[in-house]
Amino acid sequence: MVLSRFWLAIFVSSIVFVVFSLVTSNSYSVDFILNGKKDDPILIAEKYLHQVPKSVKDSIQKAPEQTMIIDRDTLNPDTTYVYKSKTVKIYSGVQKSDGLLPTCKNSLMDLILPLIAYLAFFCGLMELLIVSGASEKLAKILSPVFAKVFPSIPKNHESISYMTLNFAANFLGLDSAATPFGLKAMQSLQELNPEKDRASDAQIMFMCLHAAGLTLIPTSIIGYRAAENASNPADVMLPCIITSFIGTIAAFIIVGIRQKVNFRSASLIVALMAVIGAIVGLLFYINRLDLIGKNAFTSNLSGLMLVAIIGFTLVFSFLHEKKFVEKNTTIFDSFVTGANNGLQTGVKIFPYVLGMLVAISFFRNSGLFEIISNGLSFVFSNIGVSKQITDSLPVAMLRPFSSGGSRGFMIDSMRNFGPDSFTGRLSCIFQCSAETTFYVIAVYFGSINVKNTRYTLSTMLLVDLICVVAAIFVASWFF
Template identity: 85%
Template sequence: MVLSRFWLAIFISSIVFVVCSLFTGNTYTIDFILNGKKDDPVLIAEKYVHQLPVFIKDSIEKAPEKTMVINTEVSNPDTTYVFSNKTVKIYSGVQKSDGLLPTCKNSLLDLIIPLIAYLAFFCGIMQLLIDSGASEKLAEKLSPMFLKIFPTVPKNHESISYMTLNFAANFLGLDSAATPFGLKAMQSLQELNPDKDRASDAQIMFMCLHAAGLTLIPTSIIGYRAAENASNPADVMLPCIITSFVGTIAAFLIVGIRQKINFKSASLVVALITLIAAIVGLLFYVNHLDLIGKNFFTSNLSGLMLVAIIAFTLVFSFFREKKFTEKNTTIFDAFVTGANNGLKTGVTIFPYVMGMLVAISFFRNSGLFEIISNGISFLFSNIGVSKEITDSLPVAMLRPFSSGGSRGFMIDSMRNFGPDSFTGRLSCIFQCSAETTFYVIAVYFGSINVKNTRYTLATMLLVDLICVVAAIFVASWFF
C-alpha cells in the first residue's frame, strides 16, 4: 500500500509540475519527457531568424549545416542554434534520463531480457543444488544461526540456502548472481507465508538485510575509479565495507526490534563476531598489498568465487547423479527445468519493473527531482555542511530510485571534481553502500505478487539514510 501511494505521488506530482511548467512558459515542450533519450539536447525555444541577435543570425547563416554552438564550456551544456524552415530551434542542456516511451522499450530490451538470461542460468544452477541435495546440506549447517534471525522459517528449510547464496553474491559484488538467488529465496519464503498478499516477517527481514548491501569486494566501484584514472582505485574499498556494514547492522537492529528477535542468542553473537573477524582479516590482508596487488586481488576474487560456486555445483551433482535418476531426470534436464522457471520469473516481474522505472523517468525529466535536490543541497550548505559534501548528495538522493542515474552522477562527480577528490570518493561510497530500494521492492515483491509490503519501504529508506550519514563520517575520517 505504501509503495503504491508513493508511486502515485511521484507520478502525479511530476505530471502536475510538467503541465504547470508548460503553461507558465518555463518549459517550451514536453515531447522530450515522452519521447526523448538520455543525454539528448533539450529544446528550450523556437524563434524566427530576425528575432535573434544580429551576431547570432549572421553566424548561423554562415555556419555549415546552418547550425551554431555557443557557450562551449566543459562544466556547462552548450547552447545550440539550428536553422530550419525559416525558424531557429534553440537547444540547451541535456536530458537527465530516457523519456516515458523509450523507458518502456529499454526496460524490456536493456534490463529485463538480460535479467531473464541471468535468471535462466542461475536458476538452472540452483535447480541442480536442489536436486543434488546440496542446498539441503547447506541449510542444515546454517539453520542454528538463521533460526534466530528468521524464527518463522523451519529448520533446514531450502530458503536458508538461497538467502545464503544471495548474501554471498552481494558480499562479492556479483549483482547478476545475487538477484536470481534472492528471487528464489523470496519464492521459497512465500510458500511459508500464510497471507500471500501480505509480506511476512521473514521476507521483510531478508529484504532489509539484502538492501543494506554489505559488500566486501566493491568490484564495480573500483572498476569505475580505474577508468577515471584514480591514483589508487581501491582506496575506497575499506570505507565502502565499513559503511555497508553499518547499514547491515542498522537494518538488522531496526527490523529485529520490530519483530522482537532475541539479540542475546549465542549463535547470533558468534555469527556476528565471525563476520567482523572475516572483514577485519580481509582488510588487513588487502592493506598489506601494493597497488598492483590490490587491483589484481579485487578484480579476480569475485570472479573466482563465482566460478567456484558453479564448479562445486556441477561436480557435486556429478557425484550425486543417483539423486537425479531417482527423480526421473538428468543433470542437464534439471538445469533446463530450473532455467525455464527463471524465464517465467523474469516475465512475471517485467510489469512491476517497467511501472517503477517509468515513474522515476518522469520524475527526473520533469525537473522536480532537480529542484528538490538543489533545495536540499542549498539547505545543507546553509547549515554549515561543506560544498564537497553537498556536491555529492545527488548520488545519495538518486540511489534509492535508479542505479543507472546515481552511477551517472557518480561518474560525473569524478570527472568534474577528480576521482581523488573528497567529492569523487564520497560519491563512490554513496553508490556502493546502499541499494536501489524502489527497484528492488518492485522486483522481489513483484515476483511473488505481494501487494502489502508493510513497513519494508520505510525501513529500507531509513537504512539508506543511515548509510548516507555513515558514508559522510567514514569518508571524512579516511580522506
C-alpha cells in the same frame, strides 16, 4: 500500499509540475519527457531567423549545416542554435535520463532481457542444488544461526541456502548472481507465508538485509574510479565496506526490534563475530598488497568465487547423479527445468520493473527532482554542511530510485571535482553503500505478487539514510 501510494505521488506530482511549467512558459516542450534520450540537448525555444540577435543570425547563415554552438563544453553543453525549415531551434542543457517511451523500450532491451538470461542460468544451477541435495545440506549447517534471525522459518528449510547464496553474491559484488538467488529465496519464503498478498516477517527481514548490501569487493566502483584515472582506485574499498556493514547492522537491529529477535543468542553473536573477523582478516591481507596486487586481487576474487560456485554445483550434482535418476531426470534436464522457471519469473516481474522505472524517469525529466535536490543542498549548505558534501548529495538522493541515474551523478562528480577529491570519493561511497530501494521492492515483491509490503519501504529508506550519514562520517575520517 505504501509503495503504491508513493508511486502515484511521484507520477502525479511530476505530471502536475510539467503542465504547470508548460503553462507558465518555464519550459517550451514536453516532447523530451516523452521521447527524449539521455544526454540529448533540450529544446528551450523556437524563433524565426529575424528574431534572434543579428550576430547569431549572421553566424548561423555562414555556419556549416546552419548550426551554431555557443561556448561548447563536452561536459556541460551550452546553447545551440539550429536553423531549419525557416525557424531557429534553440537547445540548452542535456537530458538527465531517457524519456518515457525510450525508458519502456530500454527497460526491456537493456534490463529485463539480460536479467531473464541471468535468471535462467542461475535458476538452472539452483535446480541442480535442490535435486542433488546440496541446498539441504547447506541449510542444515546454517540453521542454528538463521533460526535466531528468522524464527518463523522451519529448521533446514531450503530458503536458508538461497538466502545464504544471495548474501554471499552481494558480499562479493556479484549482482548478476545475487538477484536470481534472492528471487528464489523470496519464492521459497512465500511458500511459508500464510497471507500470500502480505509480506511475512521473514521476507521483510531478508529484504532489508539484502538492501543494506554488505559488500566486500566493490568491483564496479573500483572500475569506474580506474576509468577516471584515480591515483588509487581501490582507496574507497575500506570505507565502502565499513559503511555497508553499518547499514547491514542497522537494518538487522531495526527489523529485529520490531520482530522481537533475541539479540543475546550465543549462536547469533558467534556468527556475527565470525563475519567481522573474516572482514578484518581479509582487509589486513589486502592492505599488505601493493597497488597492482590490490587491483588484481579485487578484480579476480569475485570472478573466482562465482566460478567456484558453478564448479561446486556441477561436481556435486555429478557425484550425486543417482538422485537425479531416482526422480526420472538427468542433470541437464534439471538445469533446463530450472532455467525455464527463471524465464517465467523474469517475464512475471517485467510489469513491476517497467512501472517503477517509467515513474522515476518522468520524475527526473520533469525537473521536480532537480528542484528538490537543489533545495536540499541549499538548506544543508546554510546550516553549515560543507560544500564538498552537498555537491555529492545528488548521488545519495537518487540511489534509492535509480542505480543508473546515481551512477551518472557519481561519474559526473569525479569528472568535475576529480576522482581523488573528497566529493568524488564520497559519491563513490554513497553509490556502494545502499541499494536501489524502489526497484528492489518492485522486483522482489512483484515476483511473488505481494501487495502489502508493510513496513519494508520505510525501514529500507531509514537504512539508506543511516548509510548516507555513516558514509559522510567515514569519508571524513579517511579522507
